[in-house]
Structure formats: structure tokens, C-alpha cells
Amino acid sequence: MKIVDVCGFYTPLGGGVRTYIDQKLRIAEQLGVDITILAPGVRDETITISAAARIAFLASPRFPLDRKYFAFVDEVAVHAMLDRLRPDLIEASSPWRSADYVASFPGDLPRSLIMHSDPLSAHVYRWFERVAEPPAVDRAFDWFWRRLRGFGTRFDAIVAANGNLAARLVAGGVHNVVTVPMGIEKDLFSPARRDRAVRERLLAACGMGPKATLLIAAGRLSTEKRIPLLVEAATCAGRSRPLGLAIFGEGRCRDQILRAIAGNPHIRLFEPVRDRVQFATILASADALLHGCEAETFGMVAAEAHASGLPIIAPSAGGVADFALQNPALSFRPADAADAARAILALSSAPSRRGRAAGARGMDAHFEELFAHYRHLAARRLAVAA
Structure with missing residues (x-):
């Protein structure tokens, strides 16, 4: 055909x-x-x-x-x-x-x-x-x-x-x-790629020690991804617990996101990682994925994070909702930074990882x-x- x-x-x-x-x-x-x-x-x-x-x-x-x-x-x-x-x-x-x-x-x-x-x-x-x-x-x-x-x-x-x-x-x-x-690429994304050294390097880049929580956000830096909302939520949640947010991406909203970060040393914006093995290692080495877009048709990075054993903190609408709602406490109201901060702080009560999600497609x-x-x-x- x-x-x-x-x-x-x-x-x-x-x-x-x-x-x-x-x-x-x-x-x-x-x-x-x-x-x-x-x-x-x-x-x-x-x-x-x-x-x-x-x-x-x-x-x-x-x-x-x-x-x-x-x-x-x-x-x-x-x-x-x-x-x-x-x-x-x-x-x-x-x-x-x-x-x-x-x-x-x-x-x-x-x-x-x-x-x-x-x-x-x-x-x-x-x-x-x-x-x-x-x-x-x-x-x-x-x-x-x-x-x-x-x-x-x-x-x-x-x-x-x-x-x-x-x-x-x-x-x-x-x-x-x-x-x-x-x-997702099932042979690529797996909890087995978790690397403590990678995690600690990313936390250090965010001015945090190894006992802090490492959140990852990744994707195109466009308005519908709501990265400034994630920055606001992580900043708010960071007042109650030590955490770092590593954002990977590029796009037309880069300057707007840097203004939202406003020098916060615990939130870093990195260039996208195009090497898929390296990205899969970074993803598996985090403690959770933080995602802001309620308009995803599927949510590829959320699916990859799910297969890597990560909890998903994401809106309760759109393609990522299927992953976030597996633990409702980590799901937040779309476009609501305060509720996203609440979901981040709920991470401690999320079930611990048990390896790759069963039935990953x-x-x-x-x-x-x-x-x-x-x-x-x-x-x-x-x-x-x-």
C-alpha cells in the first residue's frame, strides 16, 4: 500500500x-x-x-x-x-x-x-x-x-x-x-534508564541538593503549553518544599518564560535534548513530569514519562488527562496555577513507582x-x- x-x-x-x-x-x-x-x-x-x-x-x-x-x-x-x-x-x-x-x-x-x-x-x-x-x-x-x-x-x-x-x-x-x-517507543523509555548522577546534576543546576524533588517539563515553548503557569505553580509550591524544575524546549515564548522565571535559581530553562536516548535518561531520572497544556491531542511526552515510571502532574482535560487522572490528586484544573501548585505538593502522597506502566502502548x-x-x-x- x-x-x-x-x-x-x-x-x-x-x-x-x-x-x-x-x-x-x-x-x-x-x-x-x-x-x-x-x-x-x-x-x-x-x-x-x-x-x-x-x-x-x-x-x-x-x-x-x-x-x-x-x-x-x-x-x-x-x-x-x-x-x-x-x-x-x-x-x-x-x-x-x-x-x-x-x-x-x-x-x-x-x-x-x-x-x-x-x-x-x-x-x-x-x-x-x-x-x-x-x-x-x-x-x-x-x-x-x-x-x-x-x-x-x-x-x-x-x-x-x-x-x-x-x-x-x-x-x-x-x-x-x-x-x-x-x-511511545517502548524499547527506549523505561524506568531502567533512571540515573542518580543525572538527577543530582539537574538538581544542582537548579540550586538544590539530592533530597529535593526534581520536576521535568519538556516540549515546544508556545503559548498553549502554558509554561509560565508551570513556573508560577512550581515557585509557589517551592515555598513549602524543596524542589527544582528543569524545563527543556525552544520556541517563540522563550523570552516570556525567562521573564516568568525572573531569576528564580530553582527553575532552569534548557535547550531541547534531541538525542532520544539522552532524553529518555533525563526523563527517567526525574521524580515527576509537570505538564500544563489541556489541548494536547495525545501528549507524547506525558506518555513517554508514564512509560518511564514517572507520576504525571497535568490538567484534567485533553490528551494528557488520561495519564494524570490515574492519580486524581496529581490532576489540576486547566489554567489554574494555584491548583497546579496544590497538585505538586500532593506528589508526596502519590503511589511510589513500581516500574514501567503496565500495558504501555x-x-x-x-x-x-x-x-x-x-x-x-x-x-x-x-x-x-x-
């Missing part, structure tokens, strides 16, 4: 989509799938990953809100590339322009929309959180829901990675919604399920055509 993923938000410089794509390219060949990632880039270029996996870049302008990314602007060029690649199924990886281009591609190919982002939760609900509840915001932004409902009729599958998002899509009148939970299981569904869609199209 040949799949082309028209991925409008892929960058080689990192991020959750890049992590997902890297694993997709590696696993697809093992599952008998030929995969091409069609992405905007600085120039027309194809990078071969294996005999059955490649990334084809189309020359495109930079995305104005984040210069690490590029943006599709030429529908004709995207369609011409799809004609050359002749896929059996086309994916779109965001509900924006790339989805429009996939929906408008001529022919009767099955197509899928992967909901890698939840724009309403990530942005719009947050913009209006002090003046309106989500149902009122949904009514005001019904143009976006109309867009999603349109995709629900033009795509054979709208793929969500968590049940919360899938339920919201169905309640909003979107058809063809399928829940396919993601997973691997990305191989995710792609097996996803590609099996795609084969079913392709077979159904052939049967209808016959």
Missing part, C-alpha cells in the same frame, strides 16, 4: 509532529507500507529514508508565526506531486490548507485527516477563557465547526488520538471520526491499527467501484 502524507507542519528541527513522522517512516516499511511525507521546505528536494520511505519537500515560503516552519501555498504543485507519486491513500496532517489541498485532489482515492492539533482548545478557548465558556466559543466559531463537518463528508476518516477529542468531534456533528491512540501498535484501517478504506473503495 502506498500512502502520501501531506504534512503542512513538519520541520526537521523538532516538535511532536517530527517525532511522530520519524517513527512513521521507520515502522511503515516493517508493516508493508510505502510512505512519502510531502512537506513544505526551503527547496524542492527528496530525502530517501529507506527503499519504502522518503520525505519530499516542495519549495515554499516560511510560516510567518514560526520561522522554523514552512507553509504550502501552491495547490497546483501539491496536486502535481500527488499525480507523480500515485498513492493508494492520501493523508492530511492538519485541518488547514493541506487538508483543503487533499480534499480538492481529483479522483476517487480514500483520504484521511489526522488531527495532530486541536486549534479550538489550543488557542481559541484559551483566548476567551476569562469571558466565555467553550460552548459559547463554539457557537461564535461555528465557521470552524462547519469546516470540520465538511471534512467529515469529504474524508473517509478523521483520526483522533484520544477519546476526549473524538467525542467532541462527534458531538460537533463531524462524521467518520476514528480513535486511534498513539504510543507502542507506536508500532498505533501504526498497525492505523494502516489496517487504511487498508479497509481502500478495499471498501475498490468494492464500491466494482
